[in-house]
Amino acid sequence: MLFERLQSTAPSWGVDYEVICVDDGSSDRTWALLQEQNRRDARWRGLSFARNFGHQTAVSAGLHFATGDAVVVIDADLQDPPEAIAPLLAKWRAGFEVVYATRRQRRDPLLKRTLAWGFYRVLSRLTPLSLPADAGDFCLLDRRVVNVIKSLPERNRYLRGLRTWCGYRQTSVAFDRAERAAGRPQYTLKKSFKLAMDGLFSFSAAPLRLATYLGLWVSGFAFFGVVFTLAQKLFASQFAKIGLAPGAGFPTIVISILFLGGVQLICLGILGEYIGRIYDEVKGRPLWVIRESAGLTAPEKAAPPL
8 A cells, every 4th residue: 555655655755756765674575565566666666674673773773774765754554644754845845954843633542642642752852852742753854864874873763853963944734644554563562661761862962861850859748757856866755645655667768768769760760761872872883784675786784974
């Protein structure tokens, strides 16, 4: 269906085009179909990864090999309608270098819709960037923006944030997100959560400041506890009349230890997230490894060192 939908709407674009499909380690007949499509129409080209490297890496590979003056990023499941590409091109011709498609409505499960709605708004408050709400990866990027993104060294990529970070003139086009045309969604809640963490930790230092805020809050709570305990000892009879007579203190000690232990583990987890990303960066491994290609001359087998 992807082939038919794109080819039927392509005449409305009024430009020469190429289509680069990235097979992110699929186990079905996807690559065979892409090869067959390339033999029928040379404008259809493809890359097949040696294994699954992840959605954001696949998009990065497509941007790396694209050669056009403008590049449209679109998923193959047809939830992002190819018919919406023409309005993106119209905005680009009007002078905008980044045109992102904003969803008017989503057909995802209620839990996923709610989490996505909250994430976009929390992230926009925690980062210095004006990240657009309800905008996915479906977008148009001018060649200048593509070149900037290609030069960025991130390995844990959040492309929705990178395109905003690039700057240039940006605008949006609203569209209705459809249901998946076929197959089962591969973007599970776990993968969505990882993408959200990449976005948060790549564009905000707010989680690191959380340790400071938690420390101040716990210190204030502990100081209040000391004052309250001292008052209990000095005015034991008065507290006993209202049912707050001094006790042995063991429950308080246990609760305090568990509370402080939880705060420390949260802070260690936040530090671990940042250190893990530093570890990924310093290893310097390629972003992807290509098993095979179709229609691309002498492709690089691995992503270039960044």
